[in-house]
Amino acid sequence: MTLDRRSFLKLVGAGAGAAGLPMIGRAAELMPKGAKRVVVVGGGYGGTIAAKYIRMMDKSIEVVMIERNDHFVSCPFSNLYIGGILKDLNPLTIKYDKLAANHGVKVVQAEVTAIDPAAKVVTTSKGTVSYDRLVLSPGVDFRLEEMKGYDAAAMEKMPHAWKAGPQTVLLRKQLEAMKDGGTMVMTIPLSPYRCPPGPYERASMVAHYLKANKPKSKIVVLDANPDITSKGGLFKKGWKDNYEGIIDYRPAKKVTEVEPGKMTVLIEGLEDVKGDVVNVIPPQRAGQIAVAAGLVGDDKNWCTVNPTTFESTKQAGIHVIGDASNAGAMPKSGYSANSEAKVCAMNIVALMNGKELTEMSGINTCYSYITDKEAVSVAAVYKVADGKIIAVPNSGGVSPADFSAAKIEAVYAESWLRNILTEMST
């Protein structure tokens, strides 16, 4: 919804019109608040689910979901697109119309620019929105101060593709345009970052593409971490069996600077590496809006939350879920965001109705493709113990080391995607 000047004047009253617009100190309230309202910021893996489940559990709570885009493109499976296995991003794209129609979620397409926790109001590019409780699921933004030279222009030359959409398309185009015998360089930041196994899955999918289409080419992986951060044994076996000579994995190589003009990346000022295609995955922190609201903890990067309600320990009435939160043992994955959103939704409904809270129980299940027909997984159940989220002892883990389940898991992974995206969009 956009307001032209005339209807805006109608909304704020003729008096203001006569006196001129500058009389209004604050942007107009976009939609007057009724008795109980939750505002959700972000329409991704966490936000859609929080909005939907609050409405499923209590129709008396008005839910306004504010998202900057009119659609959402899933990062999960975007590596398959880069590797040429998916033709386009359509199967990874969702819209919000059914969330509105089926559950009465009020979807507003706008950028949230500020939060006033005392007044309980968020400012958006379209006006202000008041709330009783606020849920933030803004995902990640980049710590660009730790990657010298990586500005907006550099991103167009050396894409991150760590937020799915145009960046993902750009990286695939560059890979397709690369000559046979070329080198792609990929950089991985120190953990924690969004999706621990994601970079290694990407290396696998790129290698899959190169093997079939440009067999003289290779991918150099510069990992700031001392070793593969997730499913390490499985990736190493997968790479050895399929991509020997194609994936050149170099641990403990922390890239701190880029030179887009030369297509090089610099490792702590000591060594530079040049690529024909360069994929820079910068260090990350909670989405900017959560940082600006003062919600990050001592590490200055991730939002500290109560593990039962996901309410911020810094600001009452604001809940943070998904990648932006520090959810103890739960990894920064789409499945975690989905699971956290439901815990948060259930306890927000309890809080708003003066009812007893329920202890959290959560799951993460995450598949990574090694080839177009083989995938490996990690899965775990989570609970709270001594005020922290932990993995339930003696449960969870990764796929069998001999890849005996890899073919079936590649099949299950497709249903995983169908289900989780359907949950988010219907």
Next chain:
Amino acid sequence: MMMKWRGWALATGALAVSAMAQAAPPSAAMLSNACAGCHGTNGGSAGPTMPSLASQSKEAIEAAMKKFKNGERPGSVMGRLAKGYSDAEITAMAEFFSKQKLHVTSQSVDAAKVKKGASLQESNCGRCHIEDGREGKDDTPVMASQWLPYMQMQMADYLSGKRKMPEKMKEKVDPMSKEDLDALLHFYASVK
């Protein structure tokens, strides 16, 4: 003394921690909602190789989870996840899903196979897979509207011995041809 402690707790925020400790243990809905990322909201699956749990029999889910837990039933992530739950939690989840409305799928099925499957069901399977598979005797699973690719994968596991068939089922399945079995599954998939 009491007052003093409360005042201190309020001031330092320690009260929030004590309130947290008072949260009720995970309810059936809390436990079950976490499954929905893979099995669909309220257990209605949108993924053809992932079974719907909505309206599944309580006993069947309990039996499946316990077999996943002790390794008797093969499953990729399910074995690892089932170990994360106590028997009481498994029962709570099983009850939750059994109370959900049947998730009716519209899958493409072969009409001739459905017809053949219907008569095979009646003469061979109907004593346990009651009401055209809408209900199950004891821990026999509900089959109605279940995803065909999922059922075909399970049947393959039964036939290869990866998954152990119940005695009564084995008696009926052994004499049947692959075509008969496939027809049966098409029939169950078509039941609304």
